[in-house]
Amino acid sequence: MEELTLAQAWENLVLLGPEIWQASLETALMLGIGLTAAILIGGPLGVWLYLAQPGQILANRFVAGVLGWLVNLVRSFPFIILMVSLVPLTRILVGSTIGPVAAAVPLSFAAIPYFARLVEQTLREVPRGVVEAAEAMGASPLEIVFKVLLREARAGLVASLTILTISFLSYSAVAGVVGGGGIGDLAIRYGYYRFQTEVMVAMVVLLVVVVQLIQFAGNRIAQKLDKR
Template structure:
């Protein structure tokens, strides 16, 4: 019976996996493009660094803290008007990726900032003493030194996005989480629940394992 039920749900599961991949892929892309530079900017505008700017730092810090303080389910609902404005649609994985992107950008930015703060101050001082420009320090010293930690930050962000995407079904986003809720929880189908849980565990473990391998390879210490 279990095998028959699993075989029947495979098309729905494949569709849900595709929707989750689309949501996570879009939002992670925006997080990488915007979140990493934002994290660098948060770091280099702090006191004692070469682009110290209290005003800019305060504004960025306020934005990051505001978004990160909101539970994702509230953020998801609050951004429905913005999603409608940008896409003229509020249903589907693409629409759900708007809220996921807004949540992921400050999340990754803060992790990147934390990664850069782990770098010994002496490394920056040595680069400045050699006459390196701020841009050169960022590219040649800060990012290579913090790369293993940044890779782990991206890994954590990806896994968090998979968890957040499970709530996207509330606004019709679809995905594996939505499949588990609609077909597993609401219909009391334990087979669907167990299969989706196993699939999510395998995905998360695979992503974490890949992140660990890449971080170790990037670590030159």
């Protein structure tokens, strides 16, 4: 009986193969858009947050206070509430509130301040003496940012991006539950509503494997970039 149950469960998963593949692509699309927004907007925002702090080359208490307040404001929203509150904007931007592209809008809004804070904290670990040496040699602010700060912090930035990717993989599953598609949507539709436990288990195993691969790749890249 147990072998028959396992065989039937495997057969069900094989039949769902195309849907599992489609769900994986939808999750990858959501993550790709969210992470791209985080890198392109959250990265510079994090650098600005760091440079505006007292004692830094672009120190400005007002700017640091405003940026910090905005970042903390968005980060304080639970993701499910952020999704609901951004429904009107999502409809304006993509013309729909359903699907992976629509779900990527709140994902991006959540990822930008999250990554900005990670970048800021990573840059704080760069020895102050390295920056001071660059200043003494007459380096411009842009040269200090690109040739000193980002170069010295690159291993930490990769580690931060790895953390962000894994965290937002779970966020994308939540987005799937409320119409975003992806692995979370598939797990709920089949594993919960249709009582196909094998689908739920398979999706959990898939997510675990993906997380392990992301963490492994991130660790290896960070180790290669770390010259300490």
